[in-house]
Amino acid sequence: GENVEQHPSTLSVQEGDSAVIKCTYSDSASNYFPWYKQELGKRPQLIIDIRSNVGEKKDQRIAVTLNKTAKHFSLHITETQPEDSAVYFCAASKGSYQKVTFGIGTKLQVIP
Amino acid sequence: NAGVTQTPKFQVLKTGQSMTLQCAQDMNHNSMYWYRQDPGMGLRLIYYSASEGTTDKGEVPNGYNVSRLNKREFSLRLESAAPSQTSVYFCASIPTSEGEQFFGPGTRLTVL
Numbered sequence: 001g002e003n004v005e006q007h008p009s010t011l012s013v014q015e016g017d018s019a020v021i022k023c024t025y026s027d028s029a030s031n032y033f034p035w036y037k038q039e040l041g042k043r044p045q046l047i048i049d050i051r052s053n054v055g056e057k058k059d060q061r062i063a064v065t066l067n068k069t070a071k072h073f074s075l076h077i078t079e080t081q082p083e084d085s086a087v088y089f090c091a092a093s094k095g096s097y098q099k100v101t102f103g104i105g106t107k108l109q110v111i112p
Numbered sequence: 113n114a115g116v117t118q119t120p121k122f123q124v125l126k127t128g129q130s131m132t133l134q135c136a137q138d139m140n141h142n143s144m145y146w147y148r149q150d151p152g153m154g155l156r157l158i159y160y161s162a163s164e165g166t167t168d169k170g171e172v173p174n175g176y177n178v179s180r181l182n183k184r185e186f187s188l189r190l191e192s193a194a195p196s197q198t199s200v201y202f203c204a205s206i207p208t209s210e211g212e213q214f215f216g217p218g219t220r221l222t223v224l
Contacts, residue, residue, distance in 0.1 A: 001171075009152070034212065043202065043215040044155070089154060099170055100145070100213060104154035 002027040004092050006103025013080050014111050021106045023090035024072040030092040033066060033073050034100075038087045047088075048075070080110045114138055118203050118216035125193045125223045133188040133219050135203030143206040144186035145213065146170075146178060148199040155202065161186055193223045 003026040013019050025033075031052035036044035050057045050064045050073065057064050061080075066073040077084055087107050093100040116137045125131055135144065145160040147170075157170030161180040175197060177189045186205075190197060200220050204213040 006154075032211075036213075043217055044213075045215070046212040049212065099157055099160050099168070101157070101171075102147075102155040104152060 002030060002092055002094075002101040004090060004101050004103045006090050006106060008106060009104065010107045010109070012109045012111060015080060015082060017080055019077045019080050019084070019108055019110075021075045021088055021090070021108070022072060023074070023092075023103050024070075025092040025101075026071065027092070027094065028068075028071065029094050032093045032095050033064070034091050034093075035064060035075050036089045036091065036102075038089065038105075040086070044089060077108075080108075082110050082112050084108060085110045116203055116205055116214050116216035118201075118219050120219060121217065122220050123222070125190075125221065127194060127223060129193050129223075130189070130191050131193065132190075133201055133203075133221075134185070135187065135216055136185045137205040137214070138184065139205065139207065139214065140183070141205035141207045141214070142183070144180065145204045145206075146176075146186070146188045147202045147204065148172065148197075149202060149218075150199050158188065158201075193221075195223045197221065198223045 006023045034049035037047045038044040061078045063076045087105045089105045090103040091100050119134045142163050146158040147155040159178040161167045164183045179187045202218050203216040
């Protein structure tokens with residue numbers, strides 16, 4: 001089955017700096033890659049996603065890149081703010097009612 | 113719309129007791145999922161239901177059973193609870209074959 005590896009497990013950055021979280025996946029048939037943000041004590045919520053026919057997607061301060069050949073994808077957060085502090089999960093899916101496999105999560109701390 | 117709801121929010125069980133976690137969604141979604149979340153382990157899929165009338169095992173199905181009662185409801189049952197099942201349980205749903213998963217608020221379960 002699919003295996004998603006995510007790193008780093010923890011990340012501390014100064015407010016205003018950029019943060020990068022990287023994930024690799026094992027199943028070349030995976031074609032949908034979402035990122036979720038989970039604040040302390042809350043439920044995970046989708047922040048951005050990318051499909052395999054796209055190499056990059058951006059939404060304000062958040063961007064995701066996908067390298068299908070290398071089977072890795074990354075989340076980039078620019079101009080980080082304290083409210084970006086949370087746990088971020090990457091995931092991979094083959095779509096078409098297939099199950100979603102999550103990475104172990106990255107705890108991001110933005111230091112004011 | 114209430115979105116995805118879960119009951120109960122908290123539960124303490126003794127080893128060997130049984131219980132059912134309830135999940136319901138009012139968004140007319142086809143696919144529903146049960147995850148458990150443990151520190152350092154990310155979100156691990158227990159069972160999922162691609163559509164009404166079907167269920168499939170995920171990564172960690174042992175010790176659990178599920179029922180897709182109708183399109184709205186997907187329940188998770190622990191027949192004989194064990195301390196290893198102490199976790200936070202999330203239910204989620206997807207509107208179509210792929211896309212954003214909408215998570216419920218979670219159930220924090222402790223097995224003594």
